[in-house]
Amino acid sequence: MADDDRNPEEEFQELLRRLLSGDTGAIDPEQLSRLSGMQIDPAMMQQMMQQLQGAFAGSDDGISWDLAKRQALHIANQSDLGVTTGERRDLDQAFSLAALWLGEATTIADLPNPGRTITRGAWVEATLPVWQELAEPVATSIADALTAALSEQAPDDMQSMIADAGRLMRAVGGSLFATQLGQVVGRLATEVVSGGDVGIPVMPAGDAAILPQNFADFGRDLEIPDDQLALYLxxxxxxxxxxxxxxxxxxxxxxxxxxxxAHGIHVDTSALEDLASRFDPSEPDELRRALETGALLPERSEAQTAALVRLENLLATIEGWVDVVTDDATARLPSAGRIAEAVRRRRAVGGPAEEALKSLVGLELRPRRMREAAAMWRAVTDAAGVAGRDALWDYPDLMPTAEDIDDPAALVARLQATARGELPAQDAMDDALAQLLAEETDRTDGTPTPSEDDDGAAPDDHPEGPRPV
Structure with a gap:
């Protein structure tokens, strides 16, 4: 029987079998459009089928990270003007002088490689692995939610038909999320000025870079000489x-x-069901907006709110140190104060990373306590010197805490006491450890051990002599 002679039910069953088997390449887009009743553009449907086919051929979790990379590079390269010889020369000179000035402001060693200028596309290539790592928990959650919704909402008589549909739904959810990730990272590449501009370490370790095109956009309305702005940044x-x-x-x-x-995030299934009930495939903007704005992510739990506070304090501690060191190193610049305020204002209103992370993992990244953290580091520098301040980064347990940001005087007092050779005041953990050590000492000195008799004597020390074996 020819395809045109099949009734709609037979056509749909054949189409479903092809989808569930992953044979998306053999599907006729016009047939799918006709069955849907939506009159979807066959070209758009063909593109969707190609994305699905790529998802089936991709990773086992159904998330097409290659698709995200292609999307990001497409957006970044569309407006990428490259790096001119003059821009590279000017920024190379700024990096060289900045390295010398930093040698006077911090004891932390110089980088093995000098800072460099990169294009928007190169920034995408360098940072996408980190964005992928940060977004993966939510991508998996979305894919799992789609799979669960399929199983829960299907009628009982269709359960056997959709038993193998889990991989398809994961592929759909993963492809949608990967597309959104690529769009966000691509737009981000048109905004960030440098590798550390987003506050989190997205560049490879030890890699410093500035994007000349975005640098020019940032300084356009500041009325600050380009050479001073370049040296500060x-x-x-x-x-x-x-x-x-x-x-x-x-x-x-x-x-x-x-x-x-991100691991604590779960997709809001009620929002997902509501969106699905009124979703028009011929107008995909609503789904795109839902992913872009984080509408499918529920309100933060108490545990997530606490995690967010910890992260904000950590990032504020890092950026506060960077602020103080940069201010000291660029004290010779006439416009240093104006540039510093422009950078802080840009971060305070929500830097380029905030919108990206909000849409990807529901995380509003804004170090609200950056000024307080900078004040703490300034107090530490005045009291303990540059070497004493930088030594706090040698080990994780030395790093200042949120309580130290609240009360820098207590941190300064501890550092001064340590410098005088005084033992630090014991806290609750120290007291608990001391008690455990004391109990262990008591057992070693006289408390019976399992190898001893109930009366405390070892077998060979029994009053009646050694027991016969």
């Missing part, structure tokens, strides 16, 4: 990269906290 970028290279644990610490927050 190069100093800040190098300070950020030096810190993360020196404290190797810090990068993992930040990313782990973001992922811990």
């Amino acid at each position: 190069a100093t800040r970028e190098l300070a950020h990269a030096r810190l993360f290279r020196h404290a190797k644990w810090l990068r993992l610490h930040v990313i782990a906290q973001v992922r811990d927050f």
Whole structure:
């Protein structure tokens, strides 16, 4: 029987079998459009089928990270003007002088490679692995929610037919999320000025970079000489990269906290069902907006709110140190104060990372306590000197806490007491550890052990002599 002679029910069953088997390449887009009743553009439907086919051939979790990369590079390269010889020369000189000035402002060692200028596309290539790592928990959650919704809402008589549909739904959800990730990262590439501009370590360790095209956009309305602006931003970028290279644990610490927050996210199934009930495939903008704005993500739980506070304090601590070191290193610049205020204002109103992370993982990234953290680091510098301040990044347990931001005087007092050779005051954990050690000592000195008799004597010390074997 020819395809045209089939009734709609037979056509649909054949189409479903092809979808569930992953044979998307053999599907006729015009047939799918006709069956849907929506008169969808066959070209658009063909593109959707190609994305699905790529998802089936991709990773086992159905998330097409290659699709995200292609989307991001497409957006970034559309408006990428490249790097001119003059821009590279000017910024290379700024990085060289910034490295010398930083040598006077911090004891943290210089980078093995100098800072560099990169294009928007190169920034996407360098940072996408980190964005993928941060977004993966939510991408998986969306794919799982689609699979669960399919199983829960299907009638009993269709359960056997859709038993193998889980992979398809994961592919659909993963492809949608990957597309959105690529769009966000691509737009972000048109905004960020430097590698450390987003506050989190998205560049490879020890890598410092400035995007000349975005640098020009940032300084256009500031009425500040380009050479001073370049020198200040190069100093800040190098300070950020030096810190993360020196404290190797810090990068993992930040990313782990973001992922811990993201792992607690679950898709709002009621919002998903509501969207599905009124979704028109011929007008996909509503679905795009839902993913872009985070409308499918529920309100934060108490645990997530606490995690967000911890992350904000951590990022504020990092950026506060970068602020103080940069201010000291660029004290010679006449416009340093104006530039510093412009950078802080840009971060305070929500830097380029905030919107990206909000849509991807529901995380509003805004270090609200950056000024307080900078004041803490200034107090530490005045009291303990540059070397004493930077030594706090040597080990994780030395790093200042949120309580130290609240009360810098207590941190300064501890550092001064340590410098005088005084033992630090014991806290509750110290007291508990001391008690455990004391109990262990008591058992070693006289408390019976399992190898001893009930009366405390070892077998060979029994009053009646050694027991016969």
